Amino acid sequence: MNYQHKDITILKETVLPGESKTINMEIAKLHTMTKLKIPIIVERSKVPGPTVLFTAGLHGDEINGTEIVRQLIIQKINKPKSGTVICIPIINVFGFVNKTREFPDGRDLNRVFPGSKMGSLASRFAYYLLKEIIPHVDYAIDFHAGGASRFNTAQIRIIPDNKELKDLADVFHAPFTLYSKNISGSFRNSCHKLGVKMLLFEGGKSNDFNDEITLQGVEGAKRILHHFDMLNGRKKTHIPEDKSIYINKSSWIRAKYSGMFHGHTKVGRYVERGDLLATISDPYGKIEHRLKAPNSGYIINVNDAPIVYQGDAIYHISTSLSNE
Numbered sequence: 101m102n103y104q105h106k107d108i109t110i111l112k113e114t115v116l117p118g119e120s121k122t123i124n125m126e127i128a129k130l131h132t133m134t135k136l137k138i139p140i141i142v143e144r145s146k147v148p149g150p151t152v153l154f155t156a157g158l159h160g161d162e163i164n165g166t167e168i169v170r171q172l173i174i175q176k177i178n179k180p181k182s183g184t185v186i187c188i189p190i191i192n193v194f195g196f197v198n199k200t201r202e203f204p205d206g207r208d209l210n211r212v213f214p215g216s217k218m219g220s221l222a223s224r225f226a227y228y229l230l231k232e233i234i235p236h237v238d239y240a241i242d243f244h245a246g247g248a249s250r251f252n253t254a255q256i257r258i259i260p261d262n263k264e265l266k267d268l269a270d271v272f273h274a275p276f277t278l279y280s281k282n283i284s285g286s287f288r289n290s291c292h293k294l295g296v297k298m299l300l301f302e303g304g305k306s307n308d309f310n311d312e313i314t315l316q317g318v319e320g321a322k323r324i325l326h327h328f329d330m331l332n333g334r335k336k337t338h339i340p341e342d343k344s345i346y347i348n349k350s351s352w353i354r355a356k357y358s359g360m361f362h363g364h365t366k367v368g369r370y371v372e373r374g375d376l377l378a379t380i381s382d383p384y385g386k387i388e389h390r391l392k393a394p395n396s397g398y399i400i401n402v403n404d405a406p407i408v409y410q411g412d413a414i415y416h417i418s419t420s421l422s423n424e
Contacts, residue, residue: 103148108184108236110140118146120179127228128221131204136194140233141173141187149183150328153233153240153296154321156188158210158287160195160202164304165243168317177322180330186233191225199307201247211283213290230290239268239297241324242287243317245304249405250413253368254303254316256344264297271327272299272320273340275368276400278347279422299324305404345398346422353415355380357389361408365399365415372396377415380408395419 108115115121124137156165169189172178178185190196207222215226246252255276258265269277282289291298303313325331359380371393381388401416
């Protein structure tokens with residue numbers, strides 16, 4: 101594809117080819133009247149190329165994604181030899197400050213897109229993201245983590261039957277790729293409708309850092325930039341020997357009892373039907389329930405909480421693999 105240089109103007113600030121600029125997005129204040137700035141870090145090459153967006157912190161407590169984007173910046177991976185790289189390490193800065201998933205208005209930002217200029221606080225943020233930034237973007241990777249003490253193995257999520265996204269997932273080369281439909285009101289769904297090709301990365305858990313997850317995210321991002329001939333020549337990347345495992349369908353295994361949770365299965369492991377996954381016990385040493393795998397498959401999410409209640413999601417297991 102032949103890319104032509106075009107002006108990039110965000111919130112009335114223009115970034116020309118060859119320029120670097122941090123643009124502060126200020127849409128609202130705290131109830132104390134304190135301003136909260138969302139830095140949008142734009143790096144442009146003088147050589148034409150695509151625009152790639154890296155975002156994290158859509159949920160304020162998913163800080164491992166923020167660390168991945170921070171690493172892209174501190175290692176200068178975001179300085180492209182062609183095209184443009186835009187980084188937003190924290191979208192929901194309100195949640196990041198409070199270490200919570202939601203916006204102060206109680207809304208999940210990832211369910212209010214495309215938003216509204218005159219809507220709720222979360223809705224206004226969604227509106228300005230789509231209005232000011234997404235029109236400049238060709239490709240995006242949005243970094244997430246598991247919530248509620250549930251640890252996700254490194255994985256890419258894409259919609260089914262989309263060859264270009266499948267090809268990009270191949271390039272990113274996460275250990276697992278899940279086919280999942282776009283959710284109404286999500287950032288990914290709105291980007292899809294606007295023609296932006298987005299990969300959604302899941303890895304780690306909320307309010308936690310994991311070095312392996314960070315490395316998987318950074319290396320995948322480097323492979324994407326290398327694919328578009330944007331990666332600085334001084335930066336090296338490699339393709340893992342193991343192929344990415346594509347999962348068509350998956351399901352949650354839920355606790356049948358409340359109690360103390362003792363997991364015996366590591367995330368990413370393949371289990372056979374009937375394998376012991378965990379035990380759930382009372383705190384008095386009288387009762388212990390054994391939890392077994394209902395089917396053979398890969399464990400792509402585990403619950404790290406020491407206490408569970410009946411009905412809690414404790415394991416996410418693949419039920420159908422793709423031959424791709």
